[in-house]
Amino acid sequence: MQTEKYRGYTLWGHAIVQQEDILQPIHFAGSGTVARDTKVVEASGVLGLFDTDEEAELMGLSWCRAWVDGHG
Incomplete structure (x- = not known):
């Protein structure tokens, strides 16, 4: 997980491992x-x-930055 401060907000970027089958390559959901x-x-x-x-x-x-720019 990465975090940053932006315009008074705290932002988190997440990566969740995705692997349907042991023989399939690992991907990450953002x-x-x-x-x-x-x-x-x-x-x-x-x-x-x-x-x-x-x-x-x-x-x-x-x-997250785009959301803050549009709503913050």
Whole structure:
């Protein structure tokens, strides 16, 4: 999980391992969570599947920034 402060909000980018079968390659589902003053304000659903946990986390943070820009 990656976190950052942005315009008074705390943003989290999440990566959740996705593997349907032991013989299938591992992918990571990306998602994001926006919080303010320790309270969750908004959370995304799954934003897509990515090849690395870092890509998934960065997509989550990107989604969070866009949400703050549009609603914050």
